[in-house]
Amino acid sequence: MTRYFFLCILFALFFSFSASGATRKIIFDTDPGSDDAMALMLALNSPELDVRAITVVPGNVTAKQGLENALRMVSLANRCDIPVAAGAQHPLFQKLITAEFWHGKNGLADVELPPSKCKVDSRYGPDLIIELVHAAPHDITLVPVGPLTNIALALEKDPSIVPLVKEVIIMGGSITGGNVNAAAEANIYNDPEAAQIVFQAGWQVTMVGLDVGDKTLLSKKHLQQLGQTHGPINDFISKVASYLVDLSAKFGSPGTPMYDPLAVGVAIDSTLVTASAMHVDVETKGEFTRGETVANRRGAVERNVLHGDRYVIEGVDKVEPNAKVCVAVDAERFLQLFVSRIGGK
Numbered sequence: 001m002t003r004y005f006f007l008c009i010l011f012a013l014f015f016s017f018s019a020s021g022a023t024r025k026i027i028f029d030t031d032p033g034s035d036d037a038m039a040l041m042l043a044l045n046s047p048e049l050d051v052r053a054i055t056v057v058p059g060n061v062t063a064k065q066g067l068e069n070a071l072r073m074v075s076l077a078n079r080c081d082i083p084v085a086a087g088a089q090h091p092l093f094q095k096l097i098t099a100e101f102w103h104g105k106n107g108l109a110d111v112e113l114p115p116s117k118c119k120v121d122s123r124y125g126p127d128l129i130i131e132l133v134h135a136a137p138h139d140i141t142l143v144p145v146g147p148l149t150n151i152a153l154a155l156e157k158d159p160s161i162v163p164l165v166k167e168v169i170i171m172g173g174s175i176t177g178g179n180v181n182a183a184a185e186a187n188i189y190n191d192p193e194a195a196q197i198v199f200q201a202g203w204q205v206t207m208v209g210l211d212v213g214d215k216t217l218l219s220k221k222h223l224q225q226l227g228q229t230h231g232p233i234n235d236f237i238s239k240v241a242s243y244l245v246d247l248s249a250k251f252g253s254p255g256t257p258m259y260d261p262l263a264v265g266v267a268i269d270s271t272l273v274t275a276s277a278m279h280v281d282v283e284t285k286g287e288f289t290r291g292e293t294v295a296n297r298r299g300a301v302e303r304n305v306l307h308g309d310r311y312v313i314e315g316v317d318k319v320e321p322n323a324k325v326c327v328a329v330d331a332e333r334f335l336q337l338f339v340s341r342i343g344g345k
């Protein structure tokens with residue numbers, strides 16, 4: 001009897017561990033977006049993740065087009081059970097910059113998906129984030145892969161979510177130069193004030209920036225792999241990826257960077273990347289550097305004190321890290337994970 005009881009406890013412990021340990025609850029905040037599409041489909045087809053909501057932010061396309069794209073994609077994936085909510089309509093303090101130039105007129109590489117069977121959730125994106133975080137304290141990971149407007153709005157409205165969020169895995173930023181210009185990465189450039197709010201909030205941030213995204217190039221080889229299998233998601237992603245590979249070729253690159261999918265990859269398996277703890281600030285004023293993520297790699301700043309007509313260095317002050325910045329990636333392992341999750345779906 002005692003032995004039976006002991007076994008039951010062991011089983012219960014095992015199953016409760018695998019239930020909580022095996023899946024990570026995420027809120028996917030997105031500006032869909034061709035690589036957003038690949039990221040969403042990776043998330044929806046990965047058993048390690050439980051997508052609790054999709055919140056839409058303007059960026060690659062307008063808020064309206066992004067919402068339509070998100071709804072069509074969850075419909076294609078037969079996942080009308082996932083709430084899809086509209087959020088901010090524009091960045092906090094600047095005009096919206098959209099990127100149809102890179103993502104196609106509809107944002108989805110000009111691939112026309114059938115109209116959605118799924119309906120929009122009536123809740124406001126930032127409010128939905130707040131609600132879900134409170135409903136599952138310490139259990140929700142935010143995965144924003146667009147400008148950080150919705151996340152900043154949620155934080156401003158309810159700062160008490162900070163200690164309740166498990167992790168914030170951001171696709172954005174760079175410590176080695178930008179893709180919009182010399183300094184700034186697009187998601188941060190498109191709402192620098194929101195990004196600064198999110199980086200300084202005091203929660204656990206993982207920055208999946210251009211430094212690693214630029215190393216994960218999906219190439220013709222991966223397209224061929226995807227072309228060997230079929231299914232509605234497989235075929236949609238093949239078309240999107242093929243458009244992006246062709247576009248990259250025009251700019252001399254052998255493949256398309258998997259920026260947003262890699263952020264999802266890190267949520268699935270953090271061992272895909274190597275990260276270093278740094279303090280990251282977002283430049284909001286610089287003439288050439290607005291939107292740059294400025295990372296302190298030494299963890300220190302000099303203390304300059306005014307002595308008469310000059311400053312004198314009196315010592316060095318420690319700077320606490322506020323983010324884990326991804327600096328290296330096992331690119332091919334990630335790309336094979338992506339292909340294996342999408343293949344045949």
Ligand code: BDR
Nearest residue numbers: 033035036145186187259
């Ligand atoms: C980021 O900008 C967007 O165009 C992509 O979707 C990605 O989130 C890369 O800089």
Ligand code: CA
Nearest residue numbers: 033036145146
């Ligand atoms: Ca994006």
